[in-house]
Amino acid sequence: MSAQALSASPDVAIEMRDVHKWYGRFHVLKGVDLDVARGERIVVCGPSGSGKSTLIRCVNRLETHQRGRILVNGLELTDDQKRIEAIRRDTGMVFQHFNLFPHLTVLENCTLSPIWTLRLPQKEAEARAMYFLERVRIPEQAHKYPLQLSGGQQQRVAIARALCMAPKVMLFDEPTSALDPEMVKEVLDTMVSLAKEGMTMICVTHEMGFAREVADRVAFIDRGEILEVDKPEAFFLRPQHERTKLFLSQILR
Amino acid sequence: MSEPHAAALSARNAEPARPPHVFVRAGGAPDLPPPGLVGGPLAWAQANLFGSALSAALTLASLAFLAWALPDLVRWLLLDAVWSAPDGEACRRPGAGACWAYIGAKLEFFAYGSYPREMTWRVDLTLALGAALAVWLLWPGARRKGLGLALFFGAYPLLALYLLHGLGDYARALLGGIAALTGSATLRDVARNALPLVPTNLWGGIFVSLLVATVGIVVSLPLGVLLALGRRSKAPVARFLCVMLIEIVRGVPLITVLFMANTMLPLFVPAEWSPDRLMRPLIGVALFASVYMAEVVRGGLQAVPKGQYEGAMALGLSWTNMMRLIVLPQALTIVIPGVVNSFIALFKDTTLVAIVGIFDFLRAVDTQRLDPAWAGPTISATGYVFAAAFYFVFCFGMSRYSLMMERRLARGRRH
Ligand SMILES: Nc1ncnc2c1ncn2[C@@H]1O[C@H](COP(=O)(O)OP(=O)(O)OP(=O)(O)O)[C@@H](O)[C@H]1O
Numbered sequence: 176m177s178a179q180a181l182s183a184s185p186d187v188a189i190e191m192r193d194v195h196k197w198y199g200r201f202h203v204l205k206g207v208d209l210d211v212a213r214g215e216r217i218v219v220c221g222p223s224g225s226g227k228s229t230l231i232r233c234v235n236r237l238e239t240h241q242r243g244r245i246l247v248n249g250l251e252l253t254d255d256q257k258r259i260e261a262i263r264r265d266t267g268m269v270f271q272h273f274n275l276f277p278h279l280t281v282l283e284n285c286t287l288s289p290i291w292t293l294r295l296p297q298k299e300a301e302a303r304a305m306y307f308l309e310r311v312r313i314p315e316q317a318h319k320y321p322l323q324l325s326g327g328q329q330q331r332v333a334i335a336r337a338l339c340m341a342p343k344v345m346l347f348d349e350p351t352s353a354l355d356p357e358m359v360k361e362v363l364d365t366m367v368s369l370a371k372e373g374m375t376m377i378c379v380t381h382e383m384g385f386a387r388e389v390a391d392r393v394a395f396i397d398r399g400e401i402l403e404v405d406k407p408e409a410f411f412l413r414p415q416h417e418r419t420k421l422f423l424s425q426i427l428r
Numbered sequence: 429m430s431e432p433h434a435a436a437l438s439a440r441n442a443e444p445a446r447p448p449h450v451f452v453r454a455g456g457a458p459d460l461p462p463p464g465l466v467g468g469p470l471a472w473a474q475a476n477l478f479g480s481a482l483s484a485a486l487t488l489a490s491l492a493f494l495a496w497a498l499p500d501l502v503r504w505l506l507l508d509a510v511w512s513a514p515d516g517e518a519c520r521r522p523g524a525g526a527c528w529a530y531i532g533a534k535l536e537f538f539a540y541g542s543y544p545r546e547m548t549w550r551v552d553l554t555l556a557l558g559a560a561l562a563v564w565l566l567w568p569g570a571r572r573k574g575l576g577l578a579l580f581f582g583a584y585p586l587l588a589l590y591l592l593h594g595l596g597d598y599a600r601a602l603l604g605g606i607a608a609l610t611g612s613a614t615l616r617d618v619a620r621n622a623l624p625l626v627p628t629n630l631w632g633g634i635f636v637s638l639l640v641a642t643v644g645i646v647v648s649l650p651l652g653v654l655l656a657l658g659r660r661s662k663a664p665v666a667r668f669l670c671v672m673l674i675e676i677v678r679g680v681p682l683i684t685v686l687f688m689a690n691t692m693l694p695l696f697v698p699a700e701w702s703p704d705r706l707m708r709p710l711i712g713v714a715l716f717a718s719v720y721m722a723e724v725v726r727g728g729l730q731a732v733p734k735g736q737y738e739g740a741m742a743l744g745l746s747w748t749n750m751m752r753l754i755v756l757p758q759a760l761t762i763v764i765p766g767v768v769n770s771f772i773a774l775f776k777d778t779t780l781v782a783i784v785g786i787f788d789f790l791r792a793v794d795t796q797r798l799d800p801a802w803a804g805p806t807i808s809a810t811g812y813v814f815a816a817a818f819y820f821v822f823c824f825g826m827s828r829y830s831l832m833m834e835r836r837l838a839r840g841r842r843h
Pocket residue numbers: 198201203221222223224225226227228229230
């Protein structure tokens with residue numbers, strides 16, 4: 176795939192053109208092209224080790240791509256640290272293992288970055304945090320420490336923490352795969368309601384029910400290449416690529 | 429037992445070989461107290477002191493040792509001790525115990541060395557201010573610690589320097605000159621009425637020991653953190669310099685560092701800029717402590733999971749804020765025992781500055797035991813017991829404080 180012109184239009188949240196990445200000699204991403212329109216929900220799936228995490232971690236520079244271009248909200252990712260921080264402020268990320276700060280209360284987790292990077296006054300940051308903690312339905316836990324909460328509650332705090340930065344894009348990296356089955360739903364419900372409000376989202380997940388319900392498009396990635404991108408109905412009913420069929424037959428039984 | 433339980437039991441009793449295929453629990457099991465919960469000192473002693481044959485033997489052996497050692501110790505320290513006497517006469521009498529009267533008579537010297545007696549209020553004031561600030565900073569839940577930190581690391585060292593050292597002729601002349609140039613009356617008054625100089629060769633005793641330890645602690649924590657961050661940084665030059673400094677200073681005994689600070693600094697620095705004779709070992713001790721602190725802190729930094737860095741970065745925090753707000757608080761909490769261990773070691777190592785001619789507390793004790801007015805068989809022992817008690821109280825205090833902080837910080841992060 177060759178590099179195409181970048182549009183940098185305001186309707187496009189994320190543009191990836193011919194993105195390559197290597198870990199040492201290991202070629203993880205082999206020319207990924209992906210556009211995410213503003214308000215679009217994309218679910219990324221693929222076998223373990225296919226490069227899903229690497230792909231979305233390139234979007235907020237937790238990993239550095241070595242070839243190609245990535246634009247987030249019209250800003251191109253370069254080595255400029257200030258610009259990277261600006262892009263990260265507009266890009267919320269939710270991790271598989273929550274990555275909450277254990278030495279801070281739930282409320283402090285949510286107000287920390289608004290206070291220190293957005294320079295919100297403490298009162299305002301707290302009001303905003305309480306608003307989003309109510310949105311994820313755990314305002315009563317605000318003064319507890321993260322490790323005193325269940326996994327599902329922790330993940331909802333992590334979502335609220337990301338939302339407190341008022342991001343334009345949300346990235347989810349397998350947010351439910353470290354959770355006990357009975358807690359998966361509460362986190363998915365939160366993500367569904369977020370999606371229904373028009374948040375731009377890239378979700379790496381194997382929750383195909385979630386993909387069917389909210390995704391605008393589903394992308395299948397294998398061995399560092401995007402093999403197929405389609406609307407969910409078509410993707411699940413009429414997968415085109417052989418490896419997509421094989422993958423779907425393995426996870427949808 | 430409630431109805432359904434009895435029914436289930438009797439059903440089982442009727443057909444003992446076959447468990448019921450369908451079983452639905454009705455009602456709830458009652459809460460029973462845990463077994464063997466008997467209180468009282470006797471039960472405690474039985475469980476902890478005589479729980480097994482080995483433990484009983486150890487208990488008895490310890491009791492025997494205490495019975496053998498304690499009476500003599502109590503007699504020497506308390507019962508036969510001389511509590512007040514004008515000179516060493518009473519202490520030289522055979523069978524006399526510790527000579528506390530000698531400590532009382534020498535206390536001023538032990539505390540201040542040769543600092544002019546009429547000016548010791550300056551030392552007292554400095555120590556009191558320092559203690560007040562330290563309590564403010566160390567008190568859990570105290571308010572406005574930011575201001576306290578700024579005062580302790582910014583204003584206090586300068587104030588302490590002025591209080592302890594006073595203004596020398598140079599500084600006085602300089603101030604006077606500025607006053608004459610600007611015509612400022614206040615400056616002229618300051619220059620005229622400033623505290624007189626007390627040169628550092630008169631400083632000595634407990635206050636010098638506390639000074640060396642405090643400077644070491646106050647410098648080594650921030651400098652150690654910087655060195656540790658430098659050692660882990662991605663910038664090769666900074667990393668190389670930090671590694672060099674850490675490895676070189678750490679590979680050399682403190683005494684050598686002190687000798688080098690004492691004899692080498694004057695070689696590299698022009699004579700009039702050469703640091704004061706007390707300043708040199710202060711720099712040496714601070715450097716030595718910082719390097720050890722750096723390695724302790726590095727251990728803590730390595731123990732903070734990668735996810736914490738990623739969580740902080742994903743929120744758009746700058747590197748400084750990530751380190752300051754997320755990584756260092758967790759890393760330092762992890763290494764509190766190591767940090768306090770370093771502080772305790774440092775506090776005791778301050779006695780080594782005596783080797784380069786600084787008159788610290790132990791040196792003060794050491795010189796006074798030969799005073800002919802007091803010299804006697806128990807004087808040395810009394811002095812050293814007093815010194816040991818002094819060091820023990822401080823080190824034990826630090827250890828207890830760190831235990832308390834560990835518990836406080838661990839609270840709220842358990843599952
Ligand atoms: N830091 C790293 N150094 C070297 N190799 C890495 C590193 N991180 C990931 N890899 C390798 O890159 C490949 C892609 O990793 P990635 O985490 O993106 O996969 P994934 O699709 O998210 O898989 P999973 O479903 O298991 O999370 C894997 O083969 C992994 O072993």
